[in-house]
Amino acid sequence: RKEVEQDPGPFNVPEGATVAFNCTYSNSASQSFFWYRQDCRKEPKLLMSVYSSGNEDGRFTAQLNRASQYISLLIRDSKLSDSATYLCVVNSPSFNKFYFGSGTKLNVKP
Amino acid sequence: EPEVTQTPSHQVTQMGQEVILRCVPISNHLYFYWYRQILGQKVEFLVSFYNNEISEKSEIFDDQFSVERPDGSNFTLKIRSTKLEDSAMYFCASKASGYEQYFGPGTRLTVT
Numbered sequence: 375r376k377e378v379e380q381d382p383g384p385f386n387v388p389e390g391a392t393v394a395f396n397c398t399y400s401n402s403a404s405q406s407f408f409w410y411r412q413d414c415r416k417e418p419k420l421l422m423s424v425y426s427s428g429n430e431d432g433r434f435t436a437q438l439n440r441a442s443q444y445i446s447l448l449i450r451d452s453k454l455s456d457s458a459t460y461l462c463v464v465n466s467p468s469f470n471k472f473y474f475g476s477g478t479k480l481n482v483k484p
Numbered sequence: 485e486p487e488v489t490q491t492p493s494h495q496v497t498q499m500g501q502e503v504i505l506r507c508v509p510i511s512n513h514l515y516f517y518w519y520r521q522i523l524g525q526k527v528e529f530l531v532s533f534y535n536n537e538i539s540e541k542s543e544i545f546d547d548q549f550s551v552e553r554p555d556g557s558n559f560t561l562k563i564r565s566t567k568l569e570d571s572a573m574y575f576c577a578s579k580a581s582g583y584e585q586y587f588g589p590g591t592r593l594t595v596t
Contacts, residue, residue: 406583417575417587418527461527465583470540472517472585474527 375400378464380475388483391452395478397445397462406465407438409447411458412477418461421447452482486510488588490576496594497566505561505591507576516559517577517585518551520544527575533559566595 380397387393399407407424422429424436424445435448445462462475489508497503509516518530532539533551550562559578563570571594577585 408584412527415573417589420584420586423584466540468540469583470532470534471529471542473529474519476526 377401377473378462378475380460380462380478382476382478384479384481386481386483387452389452389454391482392448392450393452393480394449395447395460395462395480397447397475399443399445399462399464399473401464401467402440402443403467404464405467405469407436407445408463409434409436409445410461410463410474412461413458418463418474421460449480452480454482454484456480457482488576488578488586490574490588490591492591493589494592494594496596499568499595500565502562502564503566503593505563505574505576505593507559507561507578507588508557509559509576509578510580510586511557513578513580513586515539515579515585516551516553517579518561519575519577519587520572521575521590522572530561563593566593568595571595 378399409421410418411421412418422431424438428437433450437446459477459479461477464473491506516533519527521527529542530545531541552560573590575590576588579585
């Protein structure tokens, strides 16, 4: 079983739409969770950390469900500039290793 | 804003040669990482480094690979006897005492 699994997409949405991505992880002892975005042939850039209580940053909301080992990212009012691949990242229980999902591709169209 | 830098941006080498990829982490960060991403595939963890020693390494990080922090600012990844399948983007990342890592722009390694 993969450590982190994501729906690869692509998600094709119009500007202004709300879109949600999901991610599941296999190790129940993982403690830290993140969403990164990656543009084509660029480095991953931290979008937000994911906290147990859920957290919001502008148009982006992240949720964590430890019981189901599930992380989500909600993007409201999508912009063209949101087009990218969104990576779910989970740390190992040792905190020394980070597992990346394969990413979910988002295309926001005018 | 401080950032992780990597050199070179693109390295072309022949099979069997050794390469050294260089990274300058953010200056007050203590934890350092190397990842690779083969074109079209996911980002894969290679190794983590703290307090001048390897903290953890993946199955990919075999005897062909080594890391070093030769001075107070650089963090290097050496790949000995490169193979065609080593062609990938190599990302360096660093973090402070929290959990959030910051990535460099990557080095594209092409092995011919």
